[in-house]
Amino acid sequence: MWAGAASGLPGTNAGRRKSDAFFRKKCPFPPAFAAQAELPILSRMKLADTDTRSLQALIAGAAQGDHACFADIYERTHTHLFGVAVRILGQGQAAEDVLQEAYVSIWKSAAGYRSEVDGQPIQPMTWLIAIVRNKALDAFRARARRKESELPESGELDEDAIESSAAPAPSAMQLLEQATEALHIEGCMNALEGSHRQSLALAYYQGLSHTEVAAQMGAPLGSVKAWIRRGLEKLKGCLAAQGVVAS
């Protein structure tokens, strides 16, 4: 397995973890960039090198079982990661549960983070976002399955419905535009038809399935599948051309 193959050697920190965290109260890697966390999100789009390296150091500390480093990671990243969960699940208990599960998972798997994979640098934020998004998608799909089954239990579904109907602003399309602009790939991405971009945005920012995107856009399922696929291929090409992620 990935983490096993990568670390190779025994003596993982399961045992050390407790005693280390027990005696140390301050993370030895003070975030010299704490002010960065307060900046509006778009000005942080391209994380400064020092920022990335400091977050890496905090993850390394957490991997050693240092809970103070883990608390610093939470302090620095939780509002953004919660934003990702809220986009998919809506503000409420479900998103908070996902955030909780995600950070427990981050704590447990900190040693599995790699700053580079097969020549591709992996920003710590990328790794964190992937963990949260996966958990949010799982929760979203589980909710959809529950809704399909006949009767709601103790009004739970009504609550969910309220959560997701609290229409999140800005729209998925606006978020995609903001992101592509900040990544300087808006010109490249705008070569795609609007419907392609729209379907990609709905799938990514709302966590919608092919069927749900098709229903929302009033388009045939087959077309939506093809649009999303083309959207992903285009995104890959645009990012590679910009040197953000190699193709």
Add this chain to the structure above:
Amino acid sequence: MRYTNPELLEHLASAYVLGTLAGGARRRFERLQRDRIDVRVRVTHWEARLGQLALSVPAHKPSPRVWAAIAARTQPAGTRQAPQGKTSWLGWLKPAGFGVGGLAAGVVAASVFFMAMPTLFMSSDQLAMRSGEKLPQSYVGLLTDAQGNGKLLVSSLRHGKTMTVKVIGPITPPASGKLVLWAVPANGPAFSLGAVPTSGSAVSILPDTSEKLLSKVGKLVVTLEADANPTKPGETVVFSGNCAKLW
């Protein structure tokens, strides 16, 4: 399905990370990732691509209960505190007492259980590793600078196809060019093992098992290269060390 078609794998990886790969297909793909390092690399690259889009998502603040719940699940009893919060040492001491007691009781109980039935938890090979008699069969290299300061730890399981390079001493990123790791066999030309990171740790896929590649390699060097794909090591050797068989 045999999953040998690179295009199909790339499509599945992108759909998995986007979230549109659902249901049974999603579960199957997760299993495939666990078994196949090349698939995992594709997924990681897609996480890096799509993670860029998440940076435009507006931040949200969760309830403070979330951190409390995370801390309760990740922190050993007795050291719980709000992130960066201040607690008086007296207040800290009391739960710490319970923590020490609980920890000690837990360690005793676990040890007894372990000693009584070690084979319940691991194979005899793992047991030997755990008891300190042996380490897993691996190729290991420790590279130092000219002054003998440890800089990089390179490791790869003997029959594995991944290599981990961990930065263990501060490395100043070169102003231009990149640092490349070379394997130097006793008889034969040196061959490249790829670029090395300047912080954190990186994992990369080897073209073959390390047994095939490294069995005759005695030395490892890192050179500074201006060329993007150098075919032989340049003049500027930055770090060097021996490649050892750990068995």
